[in-house]
Amino acid sequence: MAATMKVDIVSAEESLYSGEAEMLFAPATLGEIGIAPRHTPLITSLVAGELRIKHLEGPDESMFITGGILEVQPHLVTVLSDVAKREKDLDENAAQQAKERAAQAMQDTSDKINYAKAQAEFMTAIAELRTIEKLKSRKSK
């Protein structure tokens, strides 16, 4: 039997997942990382992207996070995300709209702070759309 580890995923608003998993894929700052059981302790910050849980049986579970922190202990992985959405809550239209809104806000360069904020929103929206695309293509396979 393959080894498993405990995975806890929480956002500022709720606890999204708590249970066993065979592997976890997360969008770290330096690129996507995969965590298997008995991984050496690690702390990293996360960027917007897809978080994927590989279960022992059944299909993988995906969610989208806007960023956060990942902590790895040999048998325990904790993800503290800022905002997280489950696969079923992802809405392509809303993400598209958010992207366009952010792109528009970026045109308006009168205010520096707003620009930085709009850019961050833009990146988040793009990451969300990419996640949706990825999930779609995986399903159609």
Place this chain on the structure above:
Amino acid sequence: MAVGQEVRTKISSIKNTQKITRAMEMVAASKMRKTQERMQSSRPYSDKMWQIIQHLSHANPAYRHPFMVHKNVESIGVLVITSDRGLCGGLNSNLFRKLLKQIRGWEEQGKKVKLGIIGRKGVAYFANIGGESIAQVTQIGDQPGLTDIVGVIQVMLDAYTDDGVQQIHLAYNDFINTMVQEPTIKQLLPIDSTDANAELEHHWDYIYEPDPEQVLDNLLIRYAESIIYQSVLENNASEQAARMVAMKSASDNAGKLIDELQLVYNKARQAAITQEIAEIVAGAAAVQ
């Protein structure tokens, strides 16, 4: 005939008071539900954050963030979280009592105490008894956002970074359940690793990505913010629960008082009627 006029006025005034307390009880009950939901939904995050920080305090990192360094303590910063409004039973006074005892203890050890205060009750209390306050915020409302309190947090953390204080404690009411709120004082900074877990006590460290400074800065600021924010939410839920209970007992007491007064009034009325009859009978008897 005005029998027991005063008693009657008193009864009606108590009835009015009862109406008010009952209304406040109901308002507090509905607010409590909302504040409780907010508190519970963000609890997992701060619990996990606390857990990670506990793990971190057992590690032997090459880079030691200022938040993790224990220094010689000369001054202590206390962030006191209180309610804006009163009429919530002994909620604030219980907290003050506990805090005052703690502050005395510190002062006996020659440590200075600097306060950051959230909530009008705390501001008023410490303005009254004296105490050095370095930051205050009031009127954060029933649904406080992080932005409402971020100023105070910043001042406290800056004081810590600039070595104005060497420890930061949090004082607030922990929500246990509707009937029980526990005044709590806990150490926020530096990270405390007193409840050492023997199992974790060997030399190890995390791998940090991208690098320790960035990750820890990010993590520890979030840690402070989320723990403080959670405490504010806990205190908020405690306030509404305490108010609901206090107002319920006030309504009950008013009911009891009304019953007693009603009895006094009825007796007086009965006595007056009896007396009148006695007088008439006596008068009639005298005529015959």
